[in-house]
Amino acid sequence: MDSHMEIDDWRKRIDELTDTIISLLNRRAEFAMEIGKLKKEKGLPVFDAAREEAVLAAVAEKAVKAGGPLPPESIVNIFRTIMEETRKVEE
Numbered sequence: 001m002d003s004h005m006e007i008d009d010w011r012k013r014i015d016e017l018t019d020t021i022i023s024l025l026n027r028r029a030e031f032a033m034e035i036g037k038l039k040k041e042k043g044l045p046v047f048d049a050a051r052e053e054a055v056l057a058a059v060a061e062k063a064v065k066a067g068g069p070l071p072p073e074s075i076v077n078i079f080r081t082i083m084e085e086t087r088k089v090e091e
Contacts, residue, residue, distance in 0.1 A: 029086050036090035046091050052083055 036046055059079045063072035 025082065028082070029089050032086045032090045039090075046087060052080075055083065056080060 039046060056076050056079060060072045060076050063070070063075035
């Protein structure tokens, strides 16, 4: 990392990442809405516990491989919340 950067420079970078994260979350939610439509057509329930557990297990594995400063448990918690909130628009 660049030691010459100031706090405001880092904050600007964080703000840019925040914008990207919001865009990606909305894109993910749009995909989930499409899945919700297909589930309704097929008479399937919106909530699929087995699928969500499989996603969370995969997220934990990817977090371990990524080796970032956030532990896998934190990444899993974030994704659990993402899925809970996304489920609301999927219905």
